[in-house]
Amino acid sequence: MYGLEGMDFLTSSTPAMLAELDSAMADGENIVVTLWEPHWAYGAYDLKNLEDPEGTLGDAEEIVTYSRTGFADEFPEVEGWLAGFSMDAELLYDLENQILTADSEDDYPAIVDAFIADNQEWVDSLTA
Template sequence: MRKKLASLMAVAAASTLALTACGSDSGAAAGPENGDKKELTVGVFAGWDEGLAVSHLWERILAKKGYDVTLTSADVAPVFSGISTGDFDMAMDVWLPETHATQAEKYGDKIVELGTWTENAKLTVAVNKDADIESLDELAGKADMFGNRIVGIDPGAGLTKAMNDRVIPQYGLEKMDFVTSSTPAMLTELKKATGAGDDILVTLWRPHWAYDAFDIKDLKDPKGTLGDAEHISTYGSLTFKEDFPTLAGWMKDFKIDDEHLFSLENAMFNGADTQEYAPIVDQWISENQEWVDSLTAAKK
């Protein structure tokens, strides 16, 4: 995210995440009967959990409708480049107007926006929900409550840069120990502290499954140091709407609220020591079937 937070994991330019097999599903063998091409390639920003979640959700939805979907993990730049050349048909995790502005401008005439699925993406500083603090402008005077520590993520992340460049100096937090290592390390500390009933202060972002897994709240940012809320959109190749007219309509209408997204992410990433997400997502779909069915229902 801004994970953007920039490279949450170092990856090679591309590594295949999942291929939907057609074998036992006769519908899949026949392909979609709605005017769309059967084969769909999706670029997924490596380490961006919200993009992984929605991409795997749609992979499972489309596999059952006869599409042959390939999800490929790569860094942000190769995904944008791949969409512009048609090597990828689409990607579902484009943050605007700030995070991916450079890439969107660079490839603007070679890619097309297909739809926006959330408008509440933002960087945050979060604490346990019962902490006696509501705003960042209180933090300098209550630093002892958190052991004088801010638990961050990767040193090179965009969120870390925002903390160092704007949040810490503008709120007078220079005397606090800003600890950076990795997102998994931050989440481990968050889980341990909330489980023990201890106060903890972490850098985070929305959307993230931690909001479903742990009893936490965001601190208000009256000075706007973490930036405005962004929207997350799906982008496709220039021929996408011709190649996938039905899917283009689904992407245009696709919206996911925080409750469903956080729940899906929590199921996929919180304690699941696997990247074989298909059975996890299938189970989640079965528990949210009515909502999932509505994503591809014919409009009245």
């Protein structure tokens, strides 16, 4: 149905799957992995999504912001920012990759500062 006949399907942990992905990509081999999107691996590897004409994988998921009861009344400006938040997947992948490849959490402030400087227009749009 999806052109995956003859492939071996293995169940493993996410780190094991990513190790196999890394190895296959480094060797120029084809591999199929199951990832959710957004996932930082989309920014780290040249990945392509398979067509899903049967809808086997279901509908797209979404990231949802929740707050406590009364938050919107108490902080309407912040609620507006959260309600209007949108981030392009490529931008998210870039930020995630930088954070995940940091040597330590001590590197995070510099990574965030550089991300903001490189994406100032997007950052400014968050409160527009």
